Amino acid sequence: MSKIKTKFICRECGYESPKWLGRCMGCNQWNTMEEELVQSKRDFKRSPTMTSNNRPQKIKKVVSGGHERYDTDINELNRVLGGGLVKGSLTLISGEPGIGKSTLILQASSKIAEKYGTVLYVSGEESEEQIKMRAERLDALAEELYILSETNIDLIEKYIDELEPVFLLVDSVQTLYKDDLTSAPGSVSQVKECVNNLMRIGKSKDIPIFIVAHVTKQGELAGPRVLEHMVDTVLHFEGERTQEFRILRALKNRFGTTSEIGVFEMREEGLVQVSNPSAIFLDSLSEKAEGSIVVSTVEGTRPLLVEIQALVTPTTAGFPRRTAVGIDLNRLNLIIAVLEKKIGLPLMNQDIYINVVGGLKLEGTSSDLGVAMAIFSSMQSIPLSSREILAIGEISLTGDLRPVSYMERMIKEAHKMGFKTCIMPDKNIPKIKKDVGLEIKGVRRLRDALELIMK
Ligand SMILES: Nc1ncnc2c1ncn2[C@@H]1O[C@H](COP(=O)(O)OP(=O)(O)OP(=O)(O)O)[C@@H](O)[C@H]1O
Ligand SMILES: [Mg+2]
Helix, strand or coil, X not given: CCCCCXXXXXXXXXXXXXXXXXXXXXXXCECCEEEEECCCHHHHHCCHHHHCCCCCCCHHHCCCCCCCEECCXXXXXXXXXXXXXECCCEEEEEECCCCCHHXXXXXXXXXXXXXHCCEEEEECCCCHHHHHHHHHHHCCCCCCEEEEECCEHHHHXXXXXXXXXXXXXXXXXXXXXXXXCCCCCCCHHHHHHHHHHHHHHHHHHCCCEXXXXXXXXXXXXXXXXXXXXXXCEXXXXXXXXXXXXXXXXXXXXXXCCCCCEEXXXXXXXXXXXXXXXXXXXXXXXXXXXXXXXXXXXXXXXXXXEEEEEEXXXXXXXXXXXXXXXXXXXXXXXXXXXXHHHHHCCCCCCEEXXXXXXXXXXXXXXXXXXXXXXXXXXXXXXXEECCCCEEECCXXXXXXXXXXXXXXXXXXXXHHHCCCCEEEEEHHXXXXXXXXXXXXXXXXXXXXXXXXXXXX
């Protein structure tokens, strides 16, 4: 069999070269040359959309089947997928080494095998015995779950034809290879070609496929960027490896929102769903502490309560340090600027550290007020009753507070978790029902909120 030809293309400017170059001759960028397959006519024919006799048709006449979905029996996973696993969809799961990708997909595969029949789990990273050992620990020994330790994509395809599974899992795409290509598994052309093959199999047979993908040192998906465009859904599994919480997030989803998160706890018996994350995030909250306050944010449809901690200490080096774990550093700098200019807090020779407890990354602006109050509390050594009071609100550059959306949902959650008082922008109050169960303190400016805690 003749080996397929490859060429190297610059991912920035498209410069082509028959050999790999460290620096692109076209745009002088370093490390941008990626190997690509030289496609022959025969290769083009393999694309399923080009072989069928598709004709232009009126959009109103197209029959939309809706998306038929499998229930994975793991609610947190269903939620992130947008309500279950869509048939024929291609999903990438990425995450740091050891975070629990194989565990998650093994648990999902066993549940689906129990419910819907044959599932094929292909692993290029582990032997059958290793997988069996994990499956025993996780109690994921479904009758119809098949395991295959193989990395050759053509052989895998043969077994798929043979078994006709309802669900296919591949761990990981970086270990797959196609015989026709000379490059090593994990290289750009191998990864692209193998995912292309899987996509063709999935779409033509209507099999949903999960593919595990490695991440680079910077935490980005390893492999060509185009991979993310090819697949329907990109899931990212994250968390602090030293803590047991794991958060599953959709970075892209063609069948649902990307704002839903799934929360899991890593235990001996595998990943356990956390249906009430607020309770876990607030587990270690102390009664009264300096620089600690609870804020709320809405992830998808679910309100979450999390503790924010601030530590303000005098700067010893010439330049003050600002460290933010779990919130955006730019946002922190903005809040510090408002505290200095509008409140007159002398922060220019203070180091400021912010930490969101539990490893969650907060997006949005509803935690601004909490961050400012935590900094103020730490700076002035005023302890806050963190189990009773929470603060929700966005800070504007004028020092005023701006209303935030989904306030009612967040207060309901706070009430459920036993909070007594909520400090919030007064502009939010008209939209809130009278009997929410906890005392609402509406404030117009940041200054008013800080005066409240000084009392
Ligand atoms: N006996 C055990 N008890 C508790 N937790 C365990 C046990 N064995 C493994 N784990 C957890 O499972 C994690 C490994 O999970 P898994 O193999 O699914 O990760 P992965 O993301 O697939 O890693 P890789 O990138 O190496 O394939 C470990 O880091 C550890 O947290
Ligand atoms: Mg693994």
